[in-house]
Amino acid sequence: MPPLNYFEVECSDAVGGEAYRRVAADVLQDLDLLRVIDRLHIFIDPRVPIFVAVGLIRHIPREIRLRDFASVNVQENRVVIDIGDETYLAPLLQRLWARYGKERVEQPDRFTVVLPAEEVPGERIEDMVVADPGTSLYRDIVYAMQYIAPEGFKVRRQYVKGTRFYYVASEDTLPEDVVETLVAERFARLEGGG
Amino acid sequence: MTTLVPVTYRGGVYRHDEIADLIDDLGGYVVQKQMMAQEVVLQSFVPRDDVALIRRIAKPLAGEVIEAPLVGTEIAVASPSLEIHHLPHTSCDIAEYLRRAGAKTNMVGLARGFGKRIANLSVEERDVINEHDLVVYVLGNFEECIKQKFPAIRRGVHVPIVVTGAPDRETLMRIIDPRVEGYVGNIGRIMHRFKRPEELAKLDELVDEVSRVVDARRNELAKDPLSIFPPRLMGIVEDQIQEVSLLTHPTPVTAQLTGLRVKLPYDQYASRIRALNVGDGVTIGDIADLLPSRMRNYILVRIKPCSETGVMV
Incomplete structure (x- = not known):
């Protein structure tokens, strides 16, 4: 069972609902989203058919800056960047290459990047x-929701903004008013109780 | 007449050829040989009375002989699609488990098998499925969807069908009309490997159900026996067509319940295979139909029953 603060699957078919509960738990675990999503409500009605997932994100991870994973040592004629965690090394190099040119960015070993001091004045x-x-x-x-939803539900609408997201999918066209009512009801339940 | 039973020999590579020779000497057939690093697996048919003998001879080689009810069958595992929703778990786990019971399985990923209203089966898919001995339909979680889509994806399929899905067995039996040969409930769309005891028990149940259907088919065939036992015909093709040994397929010639699939191009080899002598001046063309397979450009050999040819090799 994932450590979400609220996790509910609402379905007219009890067996199918339980199966989708397991599917959702497995997918969120596989994609490492359990700590990211705070509350999730899934509504499925195979008779319509429709799949609705509404949820709240726990926190938006902040931007990663250079000082978060490396220390910068400014010497007389060069700047030495000492990498502590390699996770973001690839995007860092991409940015440095784009800014200073590949020939100016030296990498004597895996954990060290050296720049000429005149390139980074002050x-x-x-x-x-x-x-x-x-x-x-x-x-x-959005990928996780596509993964959880039944595959045949190809007509979909997705929304992620701030900490709220929803994903609606069906085999047939989605009438706007139905979607809005369903999503609003589930959001009210999600944010109100639980 | 000796009765041949399907068994799997599993042991080390060291001196495994002695077991293969022994099976041959006893009048049995090895239909598939798999070598994985230091392990070898022989899928074979051996005389019922000699199983104990093989066990005794295999013992010093640390080999084991186990019953494998599905040896000599080619089974299609039909998945609604080959998307991430159905693979690798469920479909692959089921196919792999059937393989352990001796079957040669082929995965048939339908192009448009997903959905409730939109599910359908193309003519090519239908023909490919019909080339197998049996098809396992790996379906999803909702009773409502299975009920509505199943008639569409079984249309024109005349080989025995086994259905799996999340609803229990009784529900599957109730919603599927007309009836199919086998049902296994409580296996739906699963997003993890089958590893818990209850999940593995379900796979065992599936193997039992498939074996039951295959046995029923074998009993039916015994009433009007084929002109030649497929593994025997397989041996003849392998011995006389040298190119078979050059193929890199795991099973260059696949044994089925009523025929063979020879993985050579139909246009170039069909007439040569038809002319092969199976004994007493009888050729393969006399006792079997050779058809172009819908699977690549392979050759499908359908052995005619003894009642039709008047020949028993």
């Missing part, structure tokens, strides 16, 4: 934004 390179996990998070959430 600049606080520590504050450089290296990656933004928030953008990939939204993508991951």
